[in-house]
Amino acid sequence: xxxxxxxxxxxxxxxxxxxxxxxxxxxxxxxxxxxxxxxxxxxxxxxxxxxxxxxxxxxxxxxxxxxxxxxxxxxxxxxxxxxxxxxxxxxxxxxxxxxxxxxxxxxxxxxxx
Amino acid sequence: xxxxxxxxxxxxxxxxxxxxxxxxxxxxxxxxxxxxxxxxxxxxxxxxxxxxxxxxxxxxxxxxxxxxxxxxxxxxxxxxxxxxxxxxxxxxxxxxxxxxxxxxxxxxxxxxx
Numbered sequence: 386x387x388x389x390x391x392x393x394x395x396x397x398x399x400x401x402x403x404x405x406x407x408x409x410x411x412x413x414x415x416x417x418x419x420x421x422x423x424x425x426x427x428x429x430x431x432x433x434x435x436x437x438x439x440x441x442x443x444x445x446x447x448x449x450x451x452x453x454x455x456x457x458x459x460x461x462x463x464x465x466x467x468x469x470x471x472x473x474x475x476x477x478x479x480x481x482x483x484x485x486x487x488x489x490x491x492x493x494x495x496x497x498x
Numbered sequence: 499x500x501x502x503x504x505x506x507x508x509x510x511x512x513x514x515x516x517x518x519x520x521x522x523x524x525x526x527x528x529x530x531x532x533x534x535x536x537x538x539x540x541x542x543x544x545x546x547x548x549x550x551x552x553x554x555x556x557x558x559x560x561x562x563x564x565x566x567x568x569x570x571x572x573x574x575x576x577x578x579x580x581x582x583x584x585x586x587x588x589x590x591x592x593x594x595x596x597x598x599x600x601x602x603x604x605x606x607x608x609x610x611x
Contacts, residue, residue: 389540421602428502428588429541429602474540484531484598485554488540 387412389477391489398465399497406460406492408475413453416481420449420460421474423491429474433460465496500525502591502603510609511579519574519606523591529553530572531600532564533588541588547572548594576608584610 388411398404408418417436421429433442433449435458441450448461458475472493476486503522511517523530529548533541543556547566561577570591576583586607590600 426586426605426607428604429590431599431601434599476540478598481598483554484529484546484592484594484600485543485556486531486533486541486600487543490538490540 387415387477387479387487389475389487389489391473391475391492393492394490395493395495397495397497400465400467402465402496403461403463404465404494406462406473406494408458408460408489410456410458410477410487412479413456414479415453416478416483418449418451418458419476419478419486420447420458421476423472423474425472432473462494465494467496467498470494470496502589502601504587504589504603504606506606507604508607508609510611512611513579513581515579516575516577517579517608519576519587519589519608521572521574521589521591521603523570523572523589524601527591527593527601528570529592529594529598530566530570531590531592532572532574533590534558535586535588535605537585544574579610581610584608 419434420432435451446463472491474491476488531546532544535541545555550566586605589603592600
């Protein structure tokens with residue numbers, strides 16, 4: 386059974402810091418991995434999607450890496466800003482014929498001005 | 499182009515009642531998935547609908563049922579509500595022919611008293 390874990394559960398940093406959020410999964414047979422952002426009480430916004438054949442994806446100040454063999458992904462946020470404050474969720478998809486996303490519990494990030 | 503829309507935004511029910519939540523998919527999408535997100539947790543997959551049939555189901559009791567209409571919109575029905583059903587219910591739409599990448603709505607907040 387696939388399980389997804391995110392560490393830390395919460396993180397508080399001063400504005401301008403570079404930071405790394407971690408995601409681990411127990412079954413390396415994944416189709417893809419996705420990072421989402423969720424603002425309080427809101428839906429999910431997709432940030433980055435990494436296919437199982439890829440090692441990393443970049444979008445602006447965000448970079449996500451994937452190491453399938455070790456069951457790990459990281460989300461790197463450069464030069465953090467107060468507007469980055471939100472909960473970040475990672476989710477894995479097990480196969481091309483499944484629509485089921487398995488989520489971690491999320492990391493709640495606070496960036497202080 | 500409207501994204502995924504869900505209604506209502508908030509809902510308050512009492513134990514034992516029944517509730518229906520609605521979702522309109524993004525234009526061009528033919529598949530709808532439903533997730534339950536308890537406070538402080540990651541979303542949990544309930545089920546996915548394609549061509550008006552339940553294509554895949556997560557670990558939820560039969561009290562949770564759904565429907566997809568010919569225009570691809572969907573309903574989630576929950577019978578005999580329990581206090582533990584209080585959560586944010588998220589709908590995601592996708593196009594099965596384009597890798598089934600899911601786009602999420604803002605969710606319906608259900609409170610069971």
